[in-house]
Amino acid sequence: MSQTTGNEIPDTLAALDWRGITCQSETGCANRATHIVHMHAVDECDHPHLDPFGNTIAILCIACLWRAEAEALVQVGRLRRHSSSSCRTCGAPVNEPGDIIRDVAVLSG
Numbered sequence: 016m017s018q019t020t021g022n023e024i025p026d027t028l029a030a031l032d033w034r035g036i037t038c039q040s041e042t043g044c045a046n047r048a049t050h051i052v053h054m055h056a057v058d059e060c061d062h063p064h065l066d067p068f069g070n071t072i073a074i075l076c077i078a079c080l081w082r083a084e085a086e087a088l089v090q091v092g093r094l095r096r097h098s099s100s101s102c103r104t105c106g107a108p109v110n111e112p113g114d115i116i117r118d119v120a121v122l123s124g
Contacts, residue, residue: 036122038076046076052083053118057090058103069105070117080119087115 038044053070056062060069075083091112094100100109108114 036074038079039074040076040079040082042079042082044076044079046078048074049077049122050075050080051120051122052080052116054083054087055102055107055109055115055117057094057109057115060102060104060107068117069102069107074122084112084116087112090115 036048038046038048052073052075053066053068054073055068055070056065065071073079073083091100091109091114094109101107102109
């Protein structure tokens with residue numbers, strides 16, 4: 016996915032050695048982190064712990080990223096069954112998994 020405005024990784028973070036960072040998934044995964052993922056908090060994007068665009072930012076391994084992508088696909092499918100497939104909080108469209116997983120950046124290291 017391409018970088019979305021406001022979601023760029025600052026040069027200082029990009030230069031860090033990420034090899035020792037483990038996945039920060041809520042499942043308690045202990046794999047090496049490989050990606051920074053920006054996921055829209057659909058229908059709850061106005062919480063103060065989110066970034067200014069209503070996203071959670073997760074540091075995940077590839078397996079947890081795939082799981083998050085699968086969950087986004089299921090969520091989009093569920094939302095498409097309703098007449099309006101948009102975030103009830105901000106009105107952003109939620110028609111494709113990319114509307115939920117807004118950005119993915121590979122960690123170097």
